[in-house]
Amino acid sequence: MTLPAFDLHCPTSAEEASELLTRYGDDAAVYCGGTELLLLLKLGFAAYGRLVDIKRIQELQGIRVEGETLVIGSTVTHREIERSPIVSDRLPAMAEMERRVANIRVRSVGTLGGNLSFSDPHSDPATFLLALDASVACRRGSEQRSLLLSEFVLGPYQTALEPGELLAAIRIPLPQPGTRIVHRKLSFHERPAATVTVAVRPHAGALADVRIAVGSVGARPVRAHEAERTLAGSEVSPGRALDEAALAAALAARPVDDGNGSADYKANLVEVLVKRCFSEAVKAA
Secondary structure, eight states: OOOOOOEEEOOSSHHHHHHHHHHHGGGEEEESSOTTHHHHHHHTSOOOSEEEEOTTOGGGOOEEEETTEEEEETTOBHHHHHHOHHHHHHOHHHHHHHHTSSOHHHHHHOBHHHHHHHTOSSOHHHHHHHHTTOEEEEEETTEEEEEEHHHHEEETTEESOOTTOEEEEEEEEOOOTTOEEEEEEEEETTEEEEEEEEEEEEETTEEEEEEEEEESSSSSOEEOHHHHHHHTTSBSSOTHHHHHHHHHHHHHHOOOOBTTBOHHHHHHHHHHHHHHHHHHHHHHO
């Protein structure tokens, strides 16, 4: 397989990148890690005459904490995140999640922003970030807007990015003290077939906060709000309520039949993973 010919543009600012994307329209695509884009080009599933390489744009780089928010630039690689002292200190569950993304070759070049912008329904980071109420900062020239991740990811390979707009950064509210986060998945050939993230914060023998996100089984990752309501305020060992919550999470995910299995099979996977994640999180707490 060989890559088709294209022109490569290397802007040094978000404004310049936006101008190039606006000027060339559908003939241009953003290029950073390229782990999925270049494969599509090789296979002939996509064709672009121009690639806009954003790796040199400094304002899209870096990991930092602003108040109680972890901010990750869109061009930061998965490998940088898993090895970041800031992430390991302030949000260790994210470092652990990133260590299990694909393989080290992909993690070394693939970026968090690219992963979210590509919007592959089989994704670890999207499910994890959805459970933590993450948002994204989008840039077009000097204009910036913020979207919750649930508003940004619209469906398979579809996001809310507008023409000429870049994903600039991912903003993650740091969990309250005492919160335990567990992310688990089932993968086939390094691609997630089911992903679940559970975050719990026990207080005085009850569950003060519960968050559950499910991905990789349907069209896009979802928050299982009904499942969360079922568990919120219950005892730390909820018994039957956990069974009901796991079932509600499976229904919220809207599994579909695909090469990984039937919708019923994947719904069962979700129920099992929700129970495992919840039990691990409570035990850790």
